[in-house]
Amino acid sequence: MTGVKSTEIDEAAAALAAGRLVAFPTETVYGLGADATSDEAVARVYEAKGRPVFNPLIAHVPDLAAAERLVVFTDSARRLARAFWPGPLTLVLPRAADCPVSLLASAGLDTLAVRVPDHPLALSLLRAVGRPLVAPSANPSGQLSPTTAQHVREALGGKVSVVLDGGPCRVGIESTVVDLSGERPVLLRPGGVSTEAIEAILGPMAAPGEGPIRSPGQLESHYAPHLPVRLGATRARPNEALLAFGPAVAPAAVTLNLSPACDLIEAAANLFAYLRRLDRPDLAAIAVMPIPETGLGRAINDRLRRAAAPRPGGDR
Ligand code: AMP
Numbered sequence: 001m002t003g004v005k006s007t008e009i010d011e012a013a014a015a016l017a018a019g020r021l022v023a024f025p026t027e028t029v030y031g032l033g034a035d036a037t038s039d040e041a042v043a044r045v046y047e048a049k050g051r052p053v054f055n056p057l058i059a060h061v062p063d064l065a066a067a068e069r070l071v072v073f074t075d076s077a078r079r080l081a082r083a084f085w086p087g088p089l090t091l092v093l094p095r096a097a098d099c100p101v102s103l104l105a106s107a108g109l110d111t112l113a114v115r116v117p118d119h120p121l122a123l124s125l126l127r128a129v130g131r132p133l134v135a136p137s138a139n140p141s142g143q144l145s146p147t148t149a150q151h152v153r154e155a156l157g158g159k160v161s162v163v164l165d166g167g168p169c170r171v172g173i174e175s176t177v178v179d180l181s182g183e184r185p186v187l188l189r190p191g192g193v194s195t196e197a198i199e200a201i202l203g204p205m206a207a208p209g210e211g212p213i214r215s216p217g218q219l220e221s222h223y224a225p226h227l228p229v230r231l232g233a234t235r236a237r238p239n240e241a242l243l244a245f246g247p248a249v250a251p252a253a254v255t256l257n258l259s260p261a262c263d264l265i266e267a268a269a270n271l272f273a274y275l276r277r278l279d280r281p282d283l284a285a286i287a288v289m290p291i292p293e294t295g296l297g298r299a300i301n302d303r304l305r306r307a308a309a310p311r312p313g314g315d316r
C-alpha cells in the first residue's frame, strides 16, 4: 500500500483518537482529518484552515453500515451509496437522533454530509480509528487543494501531527455533493461522480437555488435559533439567557460560558451545542457577550451575526 506501514497507520489512528489532526490521502485530494465526534478536534480543523466561516464538513466512514449509524437513509440514498461507494459522492441526509458527530461539523444544521472515500490508506485509517473523520482539503482557506503529501507539509506542516503519504491523488477533484434531506434531491456541488450517472439512478435533480433554499450561507438568517439573538451584550436582561465568553461579570439565571478562559477553540467547539441548549421556549432572547474578531473568533462572529440577522417573514 504505497509504502505506508501499518505502524504508521496505528500512530495516525492514535493521534486522531487523542484529538489531534492527521492529513491523509483520499482519491479526491488530501484531507485534513480529525475525529468527527470531538467538538474540540473539529474546532481545530477550522482553526488550522483559517476559515472565516463554519462551512459544514463531510463525515468520512469506511462503509455504508457505518454511515447508517450517523444519518437517516432513504431508499434512493441507499441506491446511490451502493452504486458509488467507495467513491467521490457525498450524501447530505438528516442526522440520526443519536448521531455522535459534532454539531460543529454540521455547522449547526440538522443534516450531515457523509461519504466513503475510495482509497486504501483512507479506509485502513478509518477502520483503525473506528470513528468517523471529518477531512476537508488539507490546505489553508483560499489556497489550492493539496494532491500530494509534500503540498500538505508545505502548507500545513506545523499544524498536523502526522501526514500519511499515499502518493498523488487519483481523481484530484472534489466529491459530488447531493442533498437528499428534502423532498427533491438537490445537486449542491458537481464533482467526481457525474450528474448523468446520478440521475440515471435518481431521476432529475434540482440545482441549488431551485426550490427551497438549503445550502448554508445562502440566506443570512438561516439556521438561527428560534429565540432572537442580541449581540454585544455585557449582561442579560430579565428573561434572557446569557451566552458568555471570558470571565462573566454578571451571570444570568440561565448562563452558558463558551470559554471562561477566552480560548477561541473551546468557544467554537461549544458554540452550536450551547445555542441549542439556550434556545428555550420559556426565555425571551439569547444575549451574547462580545467575542474577539481574530482567528476562530471571525467564524464564530459570522455565525452569531447570521443568527442575529433580521428574519424574513418574522420568526421562522
Ligand atoms: P469539503 O470542503 O470538500 O469538505 O466539502 C464540504 C462541502 O459539502 C461544502 O461545499 C459544504 O457546503 C457541503 N456540505 C457539507 N455538509 C453539508 C450539509 N449538512 N448541508 C449542505 N451542504 C453540506
Ligand code: MG
Binding pocket: 136, 137, 145
Ligand atoms: Mg477545499
